[in-house]
Amino acid sequence: MYQSFEEASAPAASGDRVKAVLRELKTRRLKGFLVPHSDQHQNEFLPPCEERLAWLTGFTGSAGVAIVTDKGSALFVDGRYTLQAKKQVDSHVFEVLQVPEAKPSTWLRETLVRGNTVGYDPALHTIKEIERLTKTLAAAGIKLAPVPDNPIDGLWGSERPKPSAAPVYPHPAEFAGKSVAEKIADVQATLAKDKQDAVLLTAPDSICWLFNIRGGDIKHTPVALAFAVVPATGRPTLFVDQAKTGDTIRNALKPFADIAKPDELDAALKALAAEKAKVRLDPESAAMRFARVLEAEGAKFVAGDDPCTLPKAIKNQAEIKGAAPLICADAVAMARFLAWLDEVGESGKVDEVSAAMRLEDFRRETGQLKDISFDTISASGPHGAVVHYRPTNAAKRVLDKGSLYLIDSGGQYADGTTDITRTLAIGKPTPEMKRHYGIVLKAHIAIASARFPKGTRGQDLDPYARRPLWEAGLDYDHGTGHGVGSYLSVHEGPQRLSRLGTVELKPGMILSNEPGYYREGKYGIRLENLILVTRPENVEGGDREMMGFETLTLVPFDRRLIDPKQLDRAERAWLNAYHARVRREIEPLLVSDDRPWLRHATAPIG
Template identity: 50%
Template sequence: MFQHFDETTDPSLSAERLPLLRRQLVSLRLDGFLVPRTDEYQNEYLPPSAERLAWLTGFTGSAGLGLVLATRAAVFVDGRYTIQVRQQVDLELFETPHLIADGGWEGWLRDNLTPGQRIGFDPKLHTVKNVRQLEKIARETGAEFIPVADNPIDDVWSDRPAPPEGRIEPHPVELAGRTAEDKLDEVRDVLKRANQDACVITSPDVIAWLFNIRGSDVPHTPLPLGFAVFRKEGRPTFAVSSAKLGEDARAYLGSLTEIVEPESFPGLIDALGDSHSRVRLDPAVVSQWIADRLRSAGAVVVEAADPFMLSKARKTHAEVRGARGAHQIDGVAMCRFLAWLDREAPKGGLDEIAAAKKLEALRVETGALRDLSFDAISAAGPHSAIPHYRVTTGSNRPIEPNSLYLIDSGGQYREGTTDITRTVVVGEPTPEMIHHNTLVLRGHVALATARFPVGTTGAQLDPIARYFLWQAGLDFDHGTGHGIGSYLSVHEGPQRIAKTGTVPLEPGMIVSNEPGYYRAGEYGIRIENLMVVNEAELVPGGDRPVLSFETLSFVPIDRRLIDADLLGLDARTWLNSYHLVTLERMAPHLDDADRAWLEQATEAI
């Protein structure tokens, strides 16, 4: 299987690990240490060897920050993880402040650090931008943030796993839509126009996109972990373990780039300084260690946003075509799963793990699945109110009568990456369930049908999906939509539909549409499809070019959880049309029993 359900951390272990770290800090003459949930690539997707925050605290969410002081410790998390963190960490040892709200981690440090305190941090794990925030806090509090050469957690983590050496493979141009040579020419053009000699790229997904390769260093995301230096003249250099390169990958990459071992990367940085090169880096994603090393070597560091993230986000026609194909394959598996669930759940005896295993098996049966795009969020009853719940053997819950079941899942296919959420009722829903689900659906439809001027950002679109919840005094504490890669990261920037989404959406970008509602301890609701941004026809009478969304995911939305009157005519018309297309696309690929279920599930309201 591509996922497992074992407990990956044990909060009781923090009682022995925290003192080990504190003793190490005393030997370093430090009063505290910051533990970000990231690695030297500033990556969301971590190999086991980089899960330092989980090792120390037990928290396994995808975003967080730890702080250890002499007598206090904290784990900062955002709104997705406020319930999860309290279940995973020892609350006698760790406070759990909000990462963003109520002043966030910065406000907590301002309120709790004192003059003269020395707080250590690993400069390889903090971006240039993040260290600037620390420096500002230091000026305001009188504390001092001290970079350390060796991470003290690594010194006390006795059974730390080895770094990954997953195989790299070329990604066909037929699926990428552009050759790697063309993309490397784009890099050189950017550098020449900006009068810059080189740029350092540390984001694995950008490196994978530029070279048209995919890797296998982290679970569920085909990333090759390595660093790359690109120059305005000549070939780039890729610092990556040779153990990851088979004969085909070595020959392919050898035609594009010089390949060196990761141990050579510091010398590669020093060589840029020897020639006093003007070196571009993105302060939001490149580590402070790299920036410091460049400056010490004599390079001129030019801080600027990584333009290739934006290029990668604008999917080619081939990538959009691939996304449609991936969603067709995945949609059939999802329809088969929901039909099976509707037959089996009322009988009793079904639980979260059994459901997740069944869905994975159905995806495997397509013959096209390369991996899951993330561990399935298979959440029954009150667990569905935890937005990023991960089922384990210890938390596994039965799917009970008259309750909601939420399944958020996706697959990695060579054609594209999928991510879809459906909330279904087992038995009879309460009026409140129907009411809340209908409000979520109205927001989903409003966003799916939006037209918006060129230049509109995700932050400007975000309220559209929340409007109907807001009118009822409700909201949800996560973004409405994230970017999606093309057989890459299931969470991709820089585009996002959220209060913090400052990047304008452009044609070719793929984003999720996933408003939700969560009633802690009772149930949660989320309806998620993926959409691609398209150019739209000029609106009659309009005078500005507009964009629109094309929905890519076609799987029934549970009609039993919809109040037709509350839904309204426009949203009802959209839903009936959506279900008609779903039936047309999926029915030919289903057996008689599943086709009969689909016909009923897509009946017009």
């Protein structure tokens, strides 16, 4: 199995660990310390040796920050993780607060007093984050001080997991669609245009994309932890653990780049600073540590976006073309799983863990699966209301008759990454379940069928999905969609459909379309497909070209939960056309025993 179902949280230890941190802070004359869910690459998903927040609090979500002070401690999470955090964290030790309603800066200003100092690890916070927090706290007379030796690392001691030693390997040109030389040339052209001498790349997915390499340092995300310096002219340098680079990868990169040890990076930055070079850093993603290295030599970085982020997000023709067969393979696995679940789901013998394992088996049987793209969210009944629920052997629920079951999963394939969510009725659904499902389906269709002009941002489209929920007095506390990589991160920026989506949508971008609704203590509903931004086209009778979305995912929605009366004519037409396409493209790939199920699952609605 690619995933474990053992409990990873240890909230019982958090009280003693917080006390130990406070003792360390006292020796350093600090009143508080920030503990983010982060590493020096600002990854969303972390290797085990970087899970400091989980070690301290017991919270295992992918986003959050804890603040420890001698006046009390707090954990800040977003709406995806509020329920999870309350279950995993000792409330006697940490107050759990939801952002953006609660802000760490406000909490610190209310908890501490003028003259207090709060420590932070400059390797774990972005430049922009520290600049904002420093300014806000300064107004209250509170100082923010860098702590280069993180106290948690010493306290974690010998129990801290070892760093990954997974090998780096080439990503073939047939899947990448563009050579290393072409990508480097594009980055260098951007630097020349912006009159900059070099860029420091800190995001592993950017680096792996640029050099057409992949790795295994983060679970379910095929990246190698590395840094890179790309000069405006000359050869880039890849800073990566030498033990991970065998002859194959060295020979593949030899024509394009030099390879150095990670601990040589600071010397390279200092040399650039000594030359008064204009070094580009992305303040939204680069750790403050690197700005401090340059400043120590009397230089100052030049703020600029990571030049790999946007071209990585805009998939080339090879990446788009390659996504089609993997989408079909993944859809076949999902169809087989749904047919199986229809047969055994009401037996009382299927639980959240066994269902997730069975789906992984179906994906493996495609013969193409490299890994799953994230730990499967397999949630029955009230567990579905926990947005990023993770099933465990200790707390798994059986799929009960009369309940809803939410399954959010995906796969990593050489030619792309998938992410799909379906919500299913186990037995006969209640009218309330059908009503809420119908509202979420309307929200999903609103995005899938949207037309929009050049310059449209994700935040412009996010209300399309929310309107059906808002009209019913409902909402959901997560974005409507995120970018998806090509055999890279399942959560990819800068594109997103959310209130925070300020980047223009471009043809070739792949995003998720996943509105939801969550009724605490009862069930959760989320419907997710992957969508591709299409090229601008003329609209009959119009005077401006419009872009749109092509739905890539090909898996039926649960007809048992659909009341045709909730959908208008256009929505019914979209759904029937989608199901007809699913049947047309997937039925020939299914074994004969599953074809009757697919025909029934994709039958037109009235």
